[in-house]
Amino acid sequence: MLIIIGAGGHAKVLYDCIAEQGRMLYACVDLKQQEWLAELNIKQISQDDLTSILPNRPELFIGFVGLDCQSLQNRVMMMQEYEKLGAYFTALIHPASFVSKKAVLGKGVQVLPGSVINSGAVIGDCAVINSGAVVEHGAQIGKGVHVAPKSVVLGGAKVGDYSYIASGAVIIQNSVVPPHSYIKELTVHK
Secondary structure (H helix, E strand, O other): OEEEEOOOHHHHHHHHHHHHOOOOOOEEEOOOOOHHHHHOOOEEEOHHHHHHHHHHOOEEEEOOOOOOHHHHHHHHHHHHHHHHOOOEOOOEEOOOOEEOOOOEEOOOOEEOOOOEEOOOOEEOOOOEEOOOOEEOOOOEEOOOOEEOOOOEEOOOOEEOOOOEEOOOOEEOOOOEEOOOOEEOOOOEEO
């Protein structure tokens, strides 16, 4: 049973990933009525509904990212809480991305269309490698990190937990991004 928590824009991309894999989405959890769910005949359920389903060990995906480091940490904490209640999280990889067989992905990682994760890269739990982002060989991405669309993490770089690498940013090879860092869009981090 596949369920997305949240039903905004990011959830729509996750739905596409699931559909492209030939899998069926059971429901989305959201308070606000979402027309796209009704159009696709996908159930919209409440938090209470989800709580009653958790003993059945559903596979959950977090359908929102957030715009700052604290919201990234909150995503990881949410994942951990749902795991304690019986849910599980796997990596969600869009078929139009490339993930090396020699890369390591944590649980709950999301790899979106057009992204590339090369050999020896390590991606921490609940990280998002967004559309068109590149994580080069041997790079290490901490838990909860968001590598936004069209950003690049070059070989051997290390990005600390709960960091936000904004769109178009470049993390230079072998550099270190401390935990809870926000790297602005279209910047170079050395």
